[in-house]
Amino acid sequence: MTEKVVVRIERSHPHRWEEFHVERRPNANVISVLMQIQRNPLTADGQRTSPPSWDAACLEEVCGSCTMNVNGRVRQACSALIDHLEQPITLSPMKKFPLVRDLAVDRQKMFDALKRVRAWIPIDGTYDLGPGPRQAPEDQEINYVLSTCMTCGCCLEVCPQVGESAAFIGAAAISQTRLFNNHPTGRMNASERLRALMPEGGVADCGKAANCVQACPKNIPLTSSIAEMARQTTRQALRDWFFHDESKGSVITVA
Amino acid sequence: MRYDARAMPERYIVVGGGLAGLMTVIKLAEAGKHVDVFSIVPVKRSHSVCAQGGINGAVNTKGEGDHPDIHVKDTLKGGDFLAEQPPVRGMCHAAPQIIYLLDRMGVPFNRTSEGLLDFRRFGGTLHHRTAFAGASTGQQLLYALDEQVRRYESEGLVRKFEYWEYLSFIKDEQGACRGIAAIDLRTMQIEAFAADAVCLATGGPGIVYGRSTNSTINTGSANGRSYMDGAIYANAEFVQVHPTAIPGEDKHRLMSESARGEGGRVWVPKQKGDKRLGREIPENERWYFLEEKYPKYGNLVPRDVGSREIFSVVKDLGMGVGGEDVVYLDVTHIPAATLDRKLGGIMEIYEKFQGVDPRKNPMKIFPAVHYSMGGLWVDYEADGKNDLVPGSPRQQSTNIPGLYATGECDYAYHGANRLGANSLLSCIYAGMIGGPAMISHARNAAPKKGDVPASLLQGAKGQWAERFDKIYKMEGPENPYLIGQQMGELMVKVSTVVKKNPELDDAVVKIQEMKERWKKCSVLDTGRTLNQSATYLNQLWNMLEIAHLNLVASRLRDESRGSHYKPEFVLPKPKTSRPQDDKEFMAAWKARNDKWLKNSMGKWTSQGPSVLFQDLQSLKNPILAPEPRHYD
Ligand SMILES: Cc1cc2nc3c(=O)[nH]c(=O)nc-3n(C[C@H](O)[C@H](O)[C@H](O)COP(=O)(O)OP(=O)(O)OC[C@H]3O[C@@H](n4cnc5c(N)ncnc54)[C@H](O)[C@@H]3O)c2cc1C
Ligand code: SF4
Numbered sequence A: 001m002t003e004k005v006v007v008r009i010e011r012s013h014p015h016r017w018e019e020f021h022v023e024r025r026p027n028a029n030v031i032s033v034l035m036q037i038q039r040n041p042l043t044a045d046g047q048r049t050s051p052p053s054w055d056a057a058c059l060e061e062v063c064g065s066c067t068m069n070v071n072g073r074v075r076q077a078c079s080a081l082i083d084h085l086e087q088p089i090t091l092s093p094m095k096k097f098p099l100v101r102d103l104a105v106d107r108q109k110m111f112d113a114l115k116r117v118r119a120w121i122p123i124d125g126t127y128d129l130g131p132g133p134r135q136a137p138e139d140q141e142i143n144y145v146l147s148t149c150m151t152c153g154c155c156l157e158v159c160p161q162v163g164e165s166a167a168f169i170g171a172a173a174i175s176q177t178r179l180f181n182n183h184p185t186g187r188m189n190a191s192e193r194l195r196a197l198m199p200e201g202g203v204a205d206c207g208k209a210a211n212c213v214q215a216c217p218k219n220i221p222l223t224s225s226i227a228e229m230a231r232q233t234t235r236q237a238l239r240d241w242f243f244h245d246e247s248k249g250s251v252i253t254v255a
Numbered sequence B: 001m002r003y004d005a006r007a008m009p010e011r012y013i014v015v016g017g018g019l020a021g022l023m024t025v026i027k028l029a030e031a032g033k034h035v036d037v038f039s040i041v042p043v044k045r046s047h048s049v050c051a052q053g054g055i056n057g058a059v060n061t062k063g064e065g066d067h068p069d070i071h072v073k074d075t076l077k078g079g080d081f082l083a084e085q086p087p088v089r090g091m092c093h094a095a096p097q098i099i100y101l102l103d104r105m106g107v108p109f110n111r112t113s114e115g116l117l118d119f120r121r122f123g124g125t126l127h128h129r130t131a132f133a134g135a136s137t138g139q140q141l142l143y144a145l146d147e148q149v150r151r152y153e154s155e156g157l158v159r160k161f162e163y164w165e166y167l168s169f170i171k172d173e174q175g176a177c178r179g180i181a182a183i184d185l186r187t188m189q190i191e192a193f194a195a196d197a198v199c200l201a202t203g204g205p206g207i208v209y210g211r212s213t214n215s216t217i218n219t220g221s222a223n224g225r226s227y228m229d230g231a232i233y234a235n236a237e238f239v240q241v242h243p244t245a246i247p248g249e250d251k252h253r254l255m256s257e258s259a260r261g262e263g264g265r266v267w268v269p270k271q272k273g274d275k276r277l278g279r280e281i282p283e284n285e286r287w288y289f290l291e292e293k294y295p296k297y298g299n300l301v302p303r304d305v306g307s308r309e310i311f312s313v314v315k316d317l318g319m320g321v322g323g324e325d326v327v328y329l330d331v332t333h334i335p336a337a338t339l340d341r342k343l344g345g346i347m348e349i350y351e352k353f354q355g356v357d358p359r360k361n362p363m364k365i366f367p368a369v370h371y372s373m374g375g376l377w378v379d380y381e382a383d384g385k386n387d388l389v390p391g392s393p394r395q396q397s398t399n400i401p402g403l404y405a406t407g408e409c410d411y412a413y414h415g416a417n418r419l420g421a422n423s424l425l426s427c428i429y430a431g432m433i434g435g436p437a438m439i440s441h442a443r444n445a446a447p448k449k450g451d452v453p454a455s456l457l458q459g460a461k462g463q464w465a466e467r468f469d470k471i472y473k474m475e476g477p478e479n480p481y482l483i484g485q486q487m488g489e490l491m492v493k494v495s496t497v498v499k500k501n502p503e504l505d506d507a508v509v510k511i512q513e514m515k516e517r518w519k520k521c522s523v524l525d526t527g528r529t530l531n532q533s534a535t536y537l538n539q540l541w542n543m544l545e546i547a548h549l550n551l552v553a554s555r556l557r558d559e560s561r562g563s564h565y566k567p568e569f570v571l572p573k574p575k576t577s578r579p580q581d582d583k584e585f586m587a588a589w590k591a592r593n594d595k596w597l598k599n600s601m602g603k604w605t606s607q608g609p610s611v612l613f614q615d616l617q618s619l620k621n622p623i624l625a626p627e628p629r630h631y632d
């Protein structure tokens, strides 16, 4: 075990790589090392530099903020323990999202995708309307896992179908559609969500490479979500084709 | 995201998108109002996601005869009666309905085999009253509200200003709040926004203590700045230390009370410094000190009591595991499948960050700063029967007209100590009554947002631009992050589990020194894109102000109550099993209450905090008369 931690960070404004050496502390993780750098922002060759910018909040892998490429693999920086990483440790921002600065990127498109698939239960109001629908513990257990998605973006970063300009909505939003369609109330609007997944960039664009499921820090069964949503959208498309509803506007054809 | 402030007729601002902020937004949007919500992080990443254990409501599904009135009593007693009573009663009575509402929004609460909501036990009560979604209830609750807000966003009622930081509220000549100044963290642009009413839902100030169980964004900076601008900050000395957290380099990760609610036991080896692994130590060589001392509540005593006992076993008796500052929290006797189903989230946290399987090895834990009971003072209005008046503009209103506060940043619901799983509830409840109160305020207020003079907005914007220009030019020798770390270490040392007057006096001087050192800081970074050092410098000052107030209020309150504990000022133990039967004790207890059962009201002055102790309004006609707090 070396006494110090060697980190190489991909910086922006202007683009460059900087190396830092910091004292090694017990149970350290990538974020605690970045904090050490903040307290003494000197590069390995003794140059003053600005502390790198990054996103983080919870430090316990539940808020989804701190996603970055650590030694070339996308993951949450807060749970990347230094003891488990090969040195020098390289940190670079995610590449499938617009860069803001240094290690921080803009993941707005993921939140927009949630709007597109109407990822909510359309309740009547916040008034006292009694208990919600009964649910079997088995359904709760499936939904609970799906509902732990923290919009971190790991699944998009590794997906060959996702590019900065490509339209593909990504595994996270598809899996959220499954969550809401599997809820007794949410099910009532299932078709709206499915129709949102039909056009270009929807579920049919997935190439089934399954990178996403391996990258997901929350172990969300993304490939089974995608398969399930592909099935549901096909069924929906057929239904729409047979019962073409003029009021809904355009005819939707099977992909 | 620019818009003409005068183009829209009525507009509300909510700062903060945790549970409290989002519930406030929902209440406003549901009434058809336009709302702008500001947050330093995308609201879905707010600190509320960290909450693990659950949310309380006396739904009474376990045949235990639970009732909202018992919840009221547990909450008031848990907080040693330092909370205004009508809002507490309002909250506890709304709790079952709030849980049902969340259920309807799709929160995947754990279920019984009949498909109904399941409830677990938490500290400070003898009932199964806590609804939960695995061990990540806060995440699930926040997502449910986030989804409802996204729905309003897609309908055009809500606009999100994410990666925007609140700098201050804007006051008119009459002293009323007419909008806010904020900075776009990505472009460092400063803007002023007019509003008919503003609500702060900016969470707690855990980072004032450096390392705590809180998210790194919980600086309390917005609260500190609002206090500097005239909002009263009450009961700043009451900060909860949670008994069970994993000590860490960057933060102390919480091991939720639910671990004990599901049967987890706290112990240390009977033999001092025993070097064997926890799992190798036989049952009869373990000291279950909480169970021994508190046979009725056992491991589920309230948090202040639990933290003090652990602290004393380790610090006074030197009985920490292996001579270190830790004790065991043991769930190894619970079947692994049950642990995964009910406590999965926290089992993973321990395994991931400690590299040890807590299903097989007792966990090593120690108390850590967790929650702030104190915060911005807010009003309430109740009728003669102590029921809150629905829609009164006084609910959740700070002393600044037009400025509201909800959630952990308010001081209202938890008195001297918060019960587990009561915070998520208070956040949501405060939002539910705060939103309508803002609407009433806007309806009654004479000046409207439309007539906020442009000069007022320009003035605020100019002032902040000037302040940041000064910050960009700071090039002294001090590093602000280092000062922040030292402030945290100081606060943990003198103002947590045990407080002592000479140490507090010393610390006040040190905080003043840190304020001087702040002026000699370097900005570290002069960039105009996501310059986190510049914004940190601004936050750090506001944190120093909160620390200063906390120390002064702690120093002045010469008693022990809830989380605030001074060994010099402790009531003698009652000599009878019912304290009420010990006349001498009751006389001492009453004398203490006459002097100290008061809110500390912190007012900022340029010379430092001014703290006044003020009677509670509701004790003139209380719902429950205060009684001695004991859990033996
Ligand atoms: C680890 C942990 C576990 C917990 N478990 C439980 C539990 O099981 N049950 C329970 O009842 N309670 C629990 N609590 C307490 C509870 O989680 C918090 O008290 C509660 O979530 C606070 O919610 P909030 O809405 O007030 O603030 P937060 O969720 O902290 O949200 C604050 C918001 O304000 C924004 N903000 C802050 N400053 C600014 C600014 N200057 N400008 C713009 N925006 C700003 C943030 O971006 C954020 O959106 C737990 C706390 C912790 C730390
Ligand atoms: S399975 Fe589909 S979504 Fe997942 S990585 Fe492959 S292409 Fe992307």
Ligand code: SF4
Residues within 6 Å of the ligand: A148, A149, A150, A151, A152, A153, A154, A155, A156, A171, A172, A175, A215, A216, A217, A218, A219, A220, A222
């Ligand atoms: S599905 Fe997994 S990887 Fe994708 S955003 Fe959600 S948590 Fe992250």
Ligand code: FES
Residues within 6 Å of the ligand: A055, A056, A057, A058, A059, A060, A061, A062, A063, A064, A065, A066, A067, A076, A077, A078, A079
């Ligand atoms: S900081 Fe929240 S996931 Fe890492």
